[in-house]
Amino acid sequence: MAQADFCSAGKTGATLSVDAARLRTIAAVAMMRETEVLPLDRALGRVLAEPPLARVNLPPFDNAAMDGYAVSTRDLTGEGPWRLPVSDRVAAGDTRSITLRPGTAARIFTGAPIPAGADAVIMQERAHRDGDMLIVSEAPRAALNIRRRGEDRRAGEPALPSGHLLTAPRLALLAGTGIALVSAFRKLRVGLFSTGSELQEPGSPLRHGQIYNSNRVMLRALLAQPWIDLTDYGILRDDAGAIRAAIRRAAEANDIVISSGGVSAGEEDHILDALRCEDATLDVLKVAIRPGKPLTVGRVGGALYVGLPGNPYAAAVTFGQIARPALRKAAGLSEMPEPWIPAVAGFDYPRTTGRREYIPVTWDQRDAMGRPVVQRLGRGASASLGPIAMARGIAVIDPDMPHVSAGQPLQVEPLFE
The missing domain is CATH 3.40.980.10 (MoaB/Mog-like domain)
Structure with missing residues (x-):
């Protein structure tokens, strides 16, 4: 040498x-x-480098949160029940500019735009239909069952913070706000x-x-x-x-x-x-x-x-x-997970103090507080593969703890839950 x-x-x-x-x-x-620009279909699992701005409001218009009838609460005053003729039908994807005629109701479906003049949707399970008439027994409150324009994200505002992992739901959010490209860290x-x-x-x-x-x-x-x-x-x-x-x-x-x-x-x-x-x-x-x-x-x-x-x-x-x-x-990730969950020991373990110890554990029952009652796997040998392969989690023991007793609170990091 x-x-x-x-x-x-x-x-x-x-x-x-x-x-x-x-x-x-x-x-x-x-x-x-260092960054690169990616289309959404290639961005899954990547780290967002710059907050993308929403191109449109989400949702882009007031829409029905469920199937039912769009009404104006101004028509439902005094003593009920009220009878309203059904004047229109509005489905999702309807591009017409519809105005609800005073004193009437419109049949409406989930995701459909709210007609101008309507300010509530009565869910169909609570509506009674008699031919072309809607019979309303209880007046709804204003804004009931309506998703307001921009209530999720506003156009021009950041849709997501930088440093976030681009998961499937987050990519869906970006797509919903009209974003097609993102800046991701390499x-x-x-x-x-x-x-x-x-x-x-x-x-x-x-x-x-x-x-x-x-x-x-x-x-x-x-x-x-x-x-x-x-x-x-x-x-x-x-x-x-x-x-x-x-x-x-x-x-x-x-x-x-x-x-x-x-x-x-x-x-x-x-x-x-x-x-x-x-x-x-x-x-x-x-x-x-x-x-x-x-x-x-x-x-x-x-x-x-x-x-x-x-x-x-x-x-x-x-x-x-x-x-x-x-x-x-x-990698640029700003989200630091805190995976530790409270658990309770189901075993006794005398140990030498001085070092924080991590031991493989499993569990098949919980205590009255819902905490996993964990059982120790193996003898803690650092060369062992069987215990960690069968473990549901890893329990941490503080350096100055000389003995772990059954029933003692512990912190556990789940491995696959």
């Missing part, structure tokens, strides 16, 4: 709390600035690689001492977002020079580089050496999290680097708690 490829590495510095490590990671990333470029000479891809034969690369499959799935452009660099063997060259190449081509494995300070863990040889700025080296040690976060050139542990559950936890919030900020 050339001398330039060797640097001394170690996990020095203060241990950070999970919250502090998350904030440092978010602070180390720059928010996306996709976040993310590079991914795994390190370890023991790794083989699923489907390949295993030799003694080798394991299948489950982290690659898991992280690719976690990164499969419409706002991410993912480049998978595959498996890097435990060779310091090759790892250093791969980190440099990935950092030049991506906004964020994520690796799994090789971030300890052992003789075969070359990530820290490579980062220091590349003059990386290391912001996070030690975190009080279980599972999740080791974890490394820094900057290599213009890219954020996140080195996740090699053990699968530890990689899943650190990705969710540390990496994902930074990815969302980098």
